[in-house]
Amino acid sequence: MQQHTKLTVVIFMTLVVPCILGYNQEKENFIALMKLLNTPQKPERYFSPVDVKFPVSEQPTVTEFNWKSCGPSDPISADVVILPDPLVIPGNISVEANATLKVDVVAPVKVSLTIKKKVLVWLPIPCIDGVGSCVYDDVCEMLDTMFPPSQPCPAPLATYNLPCHCPFKAGTYTLPKSDVVVEDTGIPSWLSSGDYEIKVVAQDSKGSELACFSATLSLK
Ligand SMILES: *[C@@H]1O[C@H](CO)[C@@H](O)[C@H](O)[C@H]1NC(C)=O
Ligand SMILES: *[C@@H]1O[C@H](CO)[C@@H](O)[C@H](O)[C@H]1NC(C)=O
Numbered sequence: 001m002q003q004h005t006k007l008t009v010v011i012f013m014t015l016v017v018p019c020i021l022g023y024n025q026e027k028e029n030f031i032a033l034m035k036l037l038n039t040p041q042k043p044e045r046y047f048s049p050v051d052v053k054f055p056v057s058e059q060p061t062v063t064e065f066n067w068k069s070c071g072p073s074d075p076i077s078a079d080v081v082i083l084p085d086p087l088v089i090p091g092n093i094s095v096e097a098n099a100t101l102k103v104d105v106v107a108p109v110k111v112s113l114t115i116k117k118k119v120l121v122w123l124p125i126p127c128i129d130g131v132g133s134c135v136y137d138d139v140c141e142m143l144d145t146m147f148p149p150s151q152p153c154p155a156p157l158a159t160y161n162l163p164c165h166c167p168f169k170a171g172t173y174t175l176p177k178s179d180v181v182v183e184d185t186g187i188p189s190w191l192s193s194g195d196y197e198i199k200v201v202a203q204d205s206k207g208s209e210l211a212c213f214s215a216t217l218s219l220k
Helices: 003-020 026-038 141-148
Strands: 067-068 077-081 092-101 109-120 122-125 171-182 194-203 210-219
Touching: 026 122, 067 077, 067 141, 077 210
Parallel strands: none
Antiparallel strands: 067 210, 077 092, 092 171, 109 122, 109 194, 194 210
16 A cells, blocks of 8 residues: 555656656656666565555456467467466576467567556556567567577477477477576566566568467566
């Protein structure tokens, strides 16, 4: 409740007041937004009913890792389970996934990410240095850069003979429960504790939707 009140004031002073006054200070607003996003938030599931005396928004509370398809008839479908819940980053994460591709997935594959963090309300995270709510024109090319095709794919993919380069042949792919170590290098500052909402949309070269997933998760 105290935290809520404080945040309401911060949001109001930094984002709302300048807008009302008609200042043209996009840069200051951006800095204020990043300050808010970088502030660690207690995931809402930890709030006791006493904390939430007044409903600040109608938006849903993140209570668990929740993975949903938002394109049920898309050619790519997948189920993903990530543990622990909430996630601890940096740390060890366990991932389990099944994916079905009804078509061969060939380059280029455009991916649009939308990431929001709940700081009282769901605030969109901007795209900064290629990280955040970004549009990637060809993730196939990015995969080739991250994982040089001359080398084997990284664990745990290599362990289960899973590909890490386009084209991905139509078929079913299974990643049994595997541990992935997330190092603390390269973690953007906004990725601090709190509740997150992520939406991923992939499109082929003709602009047809290949996949759409949305997930909510908490970082501790
Ligand atoms: C992650 O797991 C590895 C090996 O399983 C272990 O050596 C390491 O300490 C773990 N790291 C954390 C942050 O728990
Ligand atoms: C993936 O499929 C296997 C076998 O059908 C199943 O046991 C497992 O629970 C599935 N995993 C996910 C993340 O859906």
